Amino acid sequence: MKKAPILWLNVAVFSITFAIAAIGVPWYGLTVGLSAGLWWAALGLFCYAGLSITAGYHRLWSHRTYDAHWSVRLLFALGGALALQNSALHWSSDHREHHKHVDHDDNDPYSASRGFWYSHIGWMLREHQEDSYNDYANVKDLQRDPIVMWQHKHYLALTLGMNFGVPLLIGLLMGNVIGALLLCGFLRLVIGHHTTFFINSLAHIWGTRPYTERNSARDNGVLAFVTFGEGYHNFHHIFSGDYRNGIRWYQFDPTKWLIRGMSYVGLASKLKRASEYQIEKARLDMMWRRLQEHRETSAERLQHEYEDLLKQAKAYYQSKKALLDARTQVFKDQVEHSSLAARYRELKTEFRQERRRWRRMVRAAL
Structure with missing residues (x-):
């Protein structure tokens, strides 16, 4: 099959930002130094961008799990531009396709069944869905949101402003423009990218599946820690409206x-939760399924053990018969009799x- 064309802009962005973060930041830190204030500013921007993706792009716009005040939506739109993961409209369109066709190579934009590299970043390096947008x-519903459409229309300008303008301003305030661009710009961006990408890749191969095995999504507390709670991915894929x-x-x-x-202060409303009964039912169904699988495995193992036991019994009773036969032969050699005994x-x-x-074993299996 002919390979999809390479998206050279994406390749350049990911390559250059990673190289600067991996080489430029350590070099500058060792030769010039990076203040604690810059590190705190970078952490703050990382959290702002990350939560704009998780609470905004993902749970608000992709899944409509709650409603948000216009001011919150505006902050998330700006934070999404800071995260540099495309517009909310585009991101949500991809994500809805992912949920609709999860693990299906032809339709899932970042199908985990194509491997770690593809689901993590490879799907963005080639034009695999050239006719999808x-x-x-x-996402017709999102096209009725003026803030979503404003961000989509002006995404390039917003991205440049948030990723260069904000770090530049921090650098001017702290007296270290280059350090701010390196730390609050490039390093923060690269870490934000790859922690988010882990949900498409690692969260589909590493973790547990307590709610469903109909797809590859896993729950992983470690990933939840670095992705603002997104690591409980097995639950999310069966109860995405929560x-x-x-x-x-x-x-x-x-x-x-x-x-x-935000709901306590009137900035969020209509928070949606899955039925507690349906959640518990999903957990119990998985437990029952695994019990059945365990019983089948145990039954197969017991069958092998049973066959071995029959062999032992046959050898034992044959030996016993041979001993009795030997005892009836008065003239049999005494040494042979002792060996048989x-x-x-x-x-x-x-x-x-x-x-x-x-x-x-039988009692344990019953």
Whole structure:
């Protein structure tokens, strides 16, 4: 098959930003130095951009799990431009296709079944879906949001302003423009990119599946920690209409906490939650399915053990018969009789041990 054409702009952006973050930042830090204030500013921008993707692009616009005040939507639109992951309209269109066709190579934009590299970043380096964005038919609802369409129309200008203008301003305020561009611009951007990309790649190959095995999505607390709660991906793929990803109080999901906090002050409303019964039913169904699989595996293992036990029994009773036959032969050599007796006692012990082990296994399996 002919390969899709390379998107040279994307290749250049990912390559150049990564090279500067991996080489330029350490070099500058060692030779000139980077202040603690710049590190805190970079962390703040990382959190702002990340939450704009998770609470804005993902849970607000892609899945419509809640409604947000126009001021919140504006902040998320600007933060999404800072994250440099395309416009909210484009991002949501991709993501809805992903949920609709998850793991199907021909339709899922970043199908995990094509491998880690493809789902992580490879799908953005070639024009795999060249005809997918003619009219954005799957995000007609978002086209009625003036803030979404404003960001989409002016995305390039907003991206340049947020990724160069904001770090430049921080650098002027802190007296280190180059350090701010390196740390708050390039390093923050690269880390933000790849932590988000991990949800498309690692979250489909590393973790547990407590709610469904109909797709490759996994729950992973480690990924949740670096992606503002998005790591509970198995839950999300079966209950995508829930504003939460981590539903337990102890699960790290700052995006959920942000949305709930905004609802307390009137900035978010109509928070959607999946039915508790449906959530519990999904968990119990998975437990039952795994129990059945375990029982099938146990039954197969018990069958093998049973066949081995029959072999032991056959050898034992043959030995016992041979010993009895030998005893009836008065003129049989005494040495041969002693050897048969020793073999008989050995097989008797082994057989009884194997029979006890078999009985324990059967009781455990029932």
